[in-house]
Amino acid sequence: MATTQQSRSFQLHGRTFLAFVLKPEMPIGKWIAEADGWLARSPGFFDGKPVVLDVSGLLLTKAKAATLVEDLAARGIRVMGMLGADPALSDATLPPLLVSERTESDLSRDKAKTQTPWRAPALPGSRLIDSHVRSGQTLFHDGDLTIIGSVSSGAEVVATGSIHIYGALRGRVMAGADGNPGAHIFCRRMAAELVAIDGYYRMADEIAASLIEKPVHAWLEDGDLNIKALD
Amino acid sequence: MAQVVVVTSGKGGVGKTTTTAALGAAIAQGGQRVAVVDFDVGLRNLDLVMGAERRVVYDFIYVAQGTVRLHQALIRDKRLETLFLLAASQTRDKDALTDEGVEKVIGELRESFDWIICDSPAGIERGATLAMRHADIAVVVTNPEVSSVRDSDRIIGLLDAKTEKARRGERMDKHLLLTRYDPVRAGRGDMLKVDDVIDILSLPLLGIVPESEEVLRASNLGAPVTLNNPRSAAARAYADAAQRLMGVPVPIEVPNDRSGIFGKLFGRRAA
Numbered sequence: 312m313a314t315t316q317q318s319r320s321f322q323l324h325g326r327t328f329l330a331f332v333l334k335p336e337m338p339i340g341k342w343i344a345e346a347d348g349w350l351a352r353s354p355g356f357f358d359g360k361p362v363v364l365d366v367s368g369l370l371l372t373k374a375k376a377a378t379l380v381e382d383l384a385a386r387g388i389r390v391m392g393m394l395g396a397d398p399a400l401s402d403a404t405l406p407p408l409l410v411s412e413r414t415e416s417d418l419s420r421d422k423a424k425t426q427t428p429w430r431a432p433a434l435p436g437s438r439l440i441d442s443h444v445r446s447g448q449t450l451f452h453d454g455d456l457t458i459i460g461s462v463s464s465g466a467e468v469v470a471t472g473s474i475h476i477y478g479a480l481r482g483r484v485m486a487g488a489d490g491n492p493g494a495h496i497f498c499r500r501m502a503a504e505l506v507a508i509d510g511y512y513r514m515a516d517e518i519a520a521s522l523i524e525k526p527v528h529a530w531l532e533d534g535d536l537n538i539k540a541l542d
Numbered sequence: 543m544a545q546v547v548v549v550t551s552g553k554g555g556v557g558k559t560t561t562t563a564a565l566g567a568a569i570a571q572g573g574q575r576v577a578v579v580d581f582d583v584g585l586r587n588l589d590l591v592m593g594a595e596r597r598v599v600y601d602f603i604y605v606a607q608g609t610v611r612l613h614q615a616l617i618r619d620k621r622l623e624t625l626f627l628l629a630a631s632q633t634r635d636k637d638a639l640t641d642e643g644v645e646k647v648i649g650e651l652r653e654s655f656d657w658i659i660c661d662s663p664a665g666i667e668r669g670a671t672l673a674m675r676h677a678d679i680a681v682v683v684t685n686p687e688v689s690s691v692r693d694s695d696r697i698i699g700l701l702d703a704k705t706e707k708a709r710r711g712e713r714m715d716k717h718l719l720l721t722r723y724d725p726v727r728a729g730r731g732d733m734l735k736v737d738d739v740i741d742i743l744s745l746p747l748l749g750i751v752p753e754s755e756e757v758l759r760a761s762n763l764g765a766p767v768t769l770n771n772p773r774s775a776a777a778r779a780y781a782d783a784a785q786r787l788m789g790v791p792v793p794i795e796v797p798n799d800r801s802g803i804f805g806k807l808f809g810r811r812a813a
Binding site: 442443444445446447448460461463464465466479481 | 700
């Protein structure tokens with residue numbers, strides 16, 4: 312008995328998780344100021360959430376990277392890893408360097424090479440929710456998500472594909488969550504706290520008043536999040 | 543078959559304890575055996591509203607831990623002989639409640655009562671989830687204002703996730719009870735409209751209880767409002783809600799702005 316326990320005690324798995332990717336821009340000081348403005352409008356947005364820092368193209372020194380991580384920590388943003396960083400930044404005091412299959416620099420290289428647009432990975436399927444998503448609930452689905460009920464204020468719905476909501480949308484909704492700019496969001500009554508596709512987001516205050524309580528369609532076009540009334 | 547009802551809200555001060563006492567008394571008046579159970583360990587109030595605070599010898603925790611038998615801890619109401627109270631402990635905290643203890647007490651209550659009405663503590667922590675755990679029916683008490691509505695929405699999510707019924711894959715039978723409805727403020731548009739609350743929470747409406755001096759007076763006298771002044775607007779609203787809970791269809795009346803008097807009544811769509 313003891314021996315089997317011993318052999319089981321050290322297990323190593325590779326697993327995939329979702330994390331928010333923050334991409335700072337030069338000059339860092341200005342970017343931090345913008346982040347402050349955003350955080351003031353959405354306090355606590357990053358609380359307890361894993362965040363990855365995409366520093367590709369920033370040419371950070373070790374000291375600057377450390378300051379950036381500290382500045383973010385002071386704002387309650389915990390950086391669990393850095394993406395697209397110079398291998399020289401590999402240091403026990405900094406978050407570990409992550410390798411992504413798709414950093415921006417890789418993408419542009421791929422584009423130059425082949426010209427075929429990036430395609431969403433095959434989705435395992437769609438999921439149907441036939442109830443309401445209540446305040447405090449988080450729903451994640453790898454694929455397309457259809458919700459027959461409403462999404463309450465304080466609820467969060469995340470999908471890697473498109474999201475269809477046949478009730479009122481009063482909470483947060485994030486489609487194309489693992490980097491799928493082709494994802495769409497549809498809802499029958501728009502009163503969302505946040506709408507995001509592939510990381511491009513719009514807060515409630517930034518959604519035109521003429522769209523509130525209307526059936527709408529949201530999609531990405533050239534990095535612009537469009538929200539239009541469906542009629 | 544005994545029915546276990548949890549009276550819950552998330553937010554404090556919306557009228558859970560008043561509702562528990564009023565519904566319990568109204569159902570017991572029809573001759574059914576009712577136990578009202580206080581789950582607010584450490585902050586018990588139901589004994590005061592029931593006027594039994596001087597008669598509490600043993601409480602829920604004693605029964606849960608097997609120190610005394612259930613019938614030793616049950617306090618029979620002085621006005622209604624089919625109404626009983628199981629008080630919460632005032633000296634312990636919520637950690638004294640265990641899953642097994644609650645299951646044991648609810649199981650024993652099911653054997654000797656028709657209705658078991660559980661007064662949930664506020665919040666979404668252990669006390670509240672234990673109070674709803676074994677319920678068959680939930681009465682979600684909500685005031686017509688945004689913070690109460692959001693907290694109720696949160697509680698509804700928990701009712702669909704953290705109860706035994708949900709675990710068995712069944713759907714919890716949930717009802718919305720709007721309390722502290724102020725017809726004057728509603729007339730001025732200072733309060734959420736009844737239809738808006740129903741729209742957000744998407745629950746069938748069990749009743750609308752007007753804000754009333756009678757509720758406060760009854761609490762201070764230690765009597766459920768349905769017994770203290772049965773003709774008051776609040777008491778009648780609770781009596782009707784109790785009827786609906788027992789499956790009797792009674793049209794819902796919206797209190798109007800002539801204070802205390804019910805005006806036009808109309809059947810309301812239950813979402």
